[in-house]
Amino acid sequence: MTKSEHDDDRALEALFARARSHPPEMPEHLLARVLDDARHLQPTRAGSLFGGWWRMLGGLPGLGGLVTATCVGFWLGVAPPDGMPDLADQILGQQVVMDETAPDLSGFGWDSEEG
Amino acid sequence: MRHFPPDPAPDAEALLLARYAGGDAAAARLLAVQLAPRLFAHAVRVLGDGHEAEDVTQEALLRLWKIAPDWRAGEAKVSTWCYRVVANLCTDRLRKRRSVPLDEVAEPEDPRPDAAQQLQQRARVDALQAALQSLPDRQRQAVVLRHIEGLANPEIAQILDIGVEAVESLTARGKRGLAAALAGQKEALGYET
Numbered sequence: 001m002t003k004s005e006h007d008d009d010r011a012l013e014a015l016f017a018r019a020r021s022h023p024p025e026m027p028e029h030l031l032a033r034v035l036d037d038a039r040h041l042q043p044t045r046a047g048s049l050f051g052g053w054w055r056m057l058g059g060l061p062g063l064g065g066l067v068t069a070t071c072v073g074f075w076l077g078v079a080p081p082d083g084m085p086d087l088a089d090q091i092l093g094q095q096v097v098m099d100e101t102a103p104d105l106s107g108f109g110w111d112s113e114e115g
Numbered sequence: 116m117r118h119f120p121p122d123p124a125p126d127a128e129a130l131l132l133a134r135y136a137g138g139d140a141a142a143a144r145l146l147a148v149q150l151a152p153r154l155f156a157h158a159v160r161v162l163g164d165g166h167e168a169e170d171v172t173q174e175a176l177l178r179l180w181k182i183a184p185d186w187r188a189g190e191a192k193v194s195t196w197c198y199r200v201v202a203n204l205c206t207d208r209l210r211k212r213r214s215v216p217l218d219e220v221a222e223p224e225d226p227r228p229d230a231a232q233q234l235q236q237r238a239r240v241d242a243l244q245a246a247l248q249s250l251p252d253r254q255r256q257a258v259v260l261r262h263i264e265g266l267a268n269p270e271i272a273q274i275l276d277i278g279v280e281a282v283e284s285l286t287a288r289g290k291r292g293l294a295a296a297l298a299g300q301k302e303a304l305g306y307e308t
Contacts, residue, residue: 008294015243015297016262024159026152030169034151034176038143041180043136 128193129186136183143180150194151176153264154201160259161205163248171208175200191273198266199274202256209252246296254289261286 058065128149134142154175158168175197186193247255253275260271261282268282275282 009290011297012262012290012293019160019243019263020265023152023156024165024168026155026172027165027169030155030172031147031151033169033173034147035144037173037177038135038147038180039140041177041183042138042140042143043184044138 126188126192129188132179132183132186132193133188135180136186146179146193147176150179150197153194154197157198157259157264158201158205160244160247160263161202161252161256162208163244167208171201171204174204192270195270195273198260198264199276202274205256206252242297243293246293249296250289250292254285254292257282257285258289258293262290 128146131142131146131149135146151172155168155172158171159165162168162171178200179193179197247259250258256275257271260266260274261268266274268279268286271282272279275285277285
């Protein structure tokens with residue numbers, strides 16, 4: 001670096017330092033305008049609570065999966081494919097059997113005791 | 116667009132932005148007080164016009180408020196993102212200025228003795244500002260960000276969407292341009308050695 005370049009560098013650094021110590025003064029009304037925008041655009045707390053639930057569910061893809069799983073489960077319950085145990089029928093059938101067998105008291109041997 | 120690695124350092128401004136998105140009204144004021152003066156100063160230095168710098172600062176922060184709920188922490192610093200928006204808005208305005216012939220530029224209707232005009236008047240006598248205005252846009256942005264705002268070259272590279280070597284080249288050429296522009300004013304500026 002020549003002496004002239006060195007001098008230029010020093011002179012520029014002095015000007016930069018002066019510019020850093022005297023930044024352009026921001027007008028007060030600009031801060032007011034900025035804060036006014038922020039107030040208008042700020043999400044509400046209720047909105048953020050909903051947003052939290054929405055994000056927890058995984059957003060739209062997550063909700064889509066949830067709805068699909070619910071529909072498939074409901075359909076399997078109503079019309080199960082062949083070869084699959086029909087739990088609904090088993091439960092209902094067992095209740096019918098219980099109703100039919102309840103009056104049959106012979107199992108307890110009461111009929112033999114009474115003759 | 117270049118992709119830079121995420122910044123692992125904790126970003127206090129990102130935390131404030133998250134608080135704002137969560138409904139904390141005080142966070143907006145804290146963020147605005149931290150960011151607005153720096154963005155405004157950069158815009159004034161690049162545009163040389165206080166009124167335009169006000170609009171650019173407001174627009175940049177408006178975009179920040181809008182993106183707040185979707186902000187992804189760790190990808191970029193909030194201040195870097197804001198500087199980048201300001202830099203792009205300034206570039207757009209400087210391009211528009213060049214595309215409008217001087218005789219079609221409307222005269223100011225009613226000059227007001229407000230702070231912005233005082234600032235503009237001060238800028239007229241500010242030798243550094245005048246010299247900055249003589250530089251090409253990108254050189255001016257790089258010099259202001261590096262030597263006045265004091266940002267590091269990698270951050271300037273993110274703001275201007277260029278490589279670090281390109282930043283070094285821009286600032287070096289910018290400084291040479293400034294030295295040439297100020298060559299005849301050394302004595303008047305009081306730094307003749």
